[in-house]
Amino acid sequence: MKKLVYTSLFILICISSKITAQYQPKNISKEDLKKANQWVDKTYKSLSQDEKLGQLFIVALYTNKGENEISNVRKIVENDKIGGLILMQDDAAREISLVNEFQQKSKIPLMIGMDAEWGLFQRIATAYKFPWAMTLGAIQDKKLIEQMAAKIAEDCQRMGINWDFAPVVDVNTNPDNPIIGNRSFGSEVNNVITSALAYSNGLQGNNILAAIKHFPGHGDTNTDSHLDLPVVSHNSERLNNIELAPFKALMDKGIGGVMVAHLYVPALESGKGIPASVSKNIITGLLKEKLGYKGLIITDALNMGAVANKYNPGELDAMAFKAGNDIMLFSQGVASGKRLIQKAIDNGEISQSRVEESVKKILLTKYFLGLDKYSPKNPENINSDLNNDSHKVLVQNLYSNALTLLKDDKKLLPLNGKQVYYVPLEEAPYQTFVNQLGPNIIIKKANETITIPANSTVIVGLHKDNSTAYKPYKISDTSKKVLADLTKNQNIILNVFGSAYALKDIDISKISTVLVSYENNDDSMTATAGALNGRTKIWGRLPVLVNDNLKAGMGIDLNPVTASANVNSTVFTTSKQQ
Secondary structure, three states: OOOEEEEEEEEEEEOOOEEEEEEEEOOOOHHHHHHHHHHHHHHHHHOOHHHHHHOOEEEEEOOOOOHHHHHHHHHHHHHHOOOEEEEOOOOHHHHHHHHHHHHHHOOOOOEEEEOOEOEHHHOOOOOOOOOOHHHHOOOOOOHHHHHHHHHHHHHHHHHOOOEEOOOEOOOOOOOOOOOOHHHOOOOOHHHHHHHHHHHHHHHHOOOOEEEEEEEOOOOOOOOOOOOOOOEOOOOHHHHHHHHOHHHHHHHOOOOOEEEEOOOEOOOOOOOOOOOHHHOHHHHHHHHHHHOOOOOEEEEOOOOOHHHHOOOOOOHHHHHHHHHOOOEEEOOOOHHHHHHHHHHHHHOOOOOHHHHHHHHHHHHHHHHHOOHHHOOOOOOOOHHHHOOOHHHHHHHHHHHHHHOEEEEEOOOOOOOOOOOEEEEEEOOOOOHHHHHHHOOOEEEOOHHHHHHOOOOOEEEEEEEOOOOOOOOOOOOOHHHHHHHHHHOOOOEEEEEEEOOHHHHOOOOOOOOOEEEEOOOOOHHHHHHHHHHHOOOOOEOOOOOOOOOOOOOOOOOEOEOOOOOOOOOOOOOOOOOOOO
16 A cells, blocks of 8 residues: 655646645655546546535444444445545444445445544444543653554554544643543643644554644633534634644644534634634635645534534535535535535536535545555454554553653652552542552552551542543542641642643642543553552653643653663553453
């Protein structure tokens, strides 16, 4: 398969009419470029108008909603000649078999996408879970993020996926953001840019297209766009400096796709309540013309409440295309959308050249991804291929490098084998952490802390439920009181197994040591235990502004105590969380 590199310049490729793309195979020869041009030109000419319009649509494929759902998708593939599928939950082997079937039925190979920000686990429960972007934002060695994305690309290829709708480049300046939060690399523009670039390079350097999202910036919202329309009310100067900055920087690095959000941004769209995803001012005027973006432009999912509650299926698709999108994602009305787009062409609202521009851009992308020569995938052993020791070693290394030490006033770390007490708080499991710390630990429940001798070293673990990226980060008043009481006569190591925002309203002035582990799972707990015992280096940096005392970029380096320790990897373990 052709290996992609993405250049910082827009590449003009001439075929029967001029089309533009931001990427091309590495070291492509003039002869190979000529072949690409010829394939796109020949393929476009072979399509009927109905087939051309079909290329503009991607629909969702679920395997956990019953056979009727799958039959409906089969009919859409056969009758509407769509351009692609987005794979949803949950059976990997069945999805591969269905994709093989649908690819065989399609005159033009389908683009297969997935939301795989933290790996295929985001949609496939049997796949391995990679860290969330917020955790990755704490890592200083960005090459590790590229390695992670390369592994995700490998998993995508195994599934027959060509497009990972990632990374999120929203700058999360709102701690109470209900839908971005852990999905963002942080609250600082430069960190978001460097982290997202590493992630994108890992994907696109391994033949998987990236899509930076959610344009023009979803990081400071109070509303979940899956439910209703968020409003971003900042002025143009703020938008240019914060929200738009990562998009502008990464588009110059040749990212293959941009996903447009369902947001109302009054400074960019004068029409009251018009979402960015159907705004010609934002997509054509800003993204395409002012910023000069030449790659694929795709809507966020069109079944989301922010737009689905406002517009009818089909009508919404036509509006999105008129606004400048190339692809309508998660369409709920392909047939009616095609009819309305054709009606707009007949009425002169849309030119045929506009259709040609988008379709040829899509075809060129498919060619560069190797879809001109599609080969079926084998569903056998897929679950073990997506979840094995190679994933575990990489993931534990990522968590180890993310660990962030915010203070250690009394030099309580590393533990050096001394006896410590452990007080687990909040709702999530903690046993893996205890098992990995070793034998010199005494567990005390919250109602037993009075029995701990004064001036002991006490680790207080805040174990937050991380079953999804959207769980609340706030700590209960009960846990805060337990912590405050312990600080009166104990030497406290506060370990946050959850978002750093959990520290937002906790007074840490009397706490000796504060460590953020970012997530609560077997791998993060194993990595944390290794670091506390001095086996690995702690050198992460806080990716978000938490409060006036805890600012983005904070962090203390703590070297391992053993000469043989590997500062960039944690000890491999197969322990199971209880």
